[in-house]
Amino acid sequence: MDNNNYGGNYGNNSDSGNSQNNGQNQSGNWQSNGQYNNYQDNTANNMYYQVPADKDADNKASGKQIAGLVFGILAICCSCCYGVPGIIFGIVGLILSILGNKESKHGVGIAGLVCSIIGLLCGVVLTIYFAAIFAVVFEMLETGEFENLMDYYRY
Secondary structure: OOOOOOOOOOOOOOOOOOOOOOOEOOOOOEOOOOOOOOOOOOOOOOOOOOOOOOOOOOOOOOHHHHHHHHHHHHHHHHOOOOOHHHHHHHHHHHHHHHHHHHHOOOHHHHHHHHHHHHHHHHHHHHHHHHHHHHHHHHHHHHHOHHHHHHHHHHO
């Protein structure tokens, strides 16, 4: 066996008849002898680089946008309490979201704007609804119909 090569001529550049010369001459330079390799190394010359960050673009949501989102969610949740808290939280959330969106456009600011508008509308609708119910109840109290209605349910 040749120097622990186990019968092969691996790494030996001599052309002794056992090995095939695949386009490499005695000096180690490659030359074309009509044989082509189908392998193309696409990783050898790739230059990986990181795109420089744009200093003007701020990808973080501002505190005003986050506060606008919180107040918008509170406006939706609290509008069932006779509608008035929904209107108050909706107006505060709307103002904060608009001010935050003037600084930078971000999804949190837009979500705060949408939630504030929805909470404000729910607050207005429920305020009108509860005001109408109270008006009917007070009218019934003044005319005495409420007592007649209560007597009807007692018997």
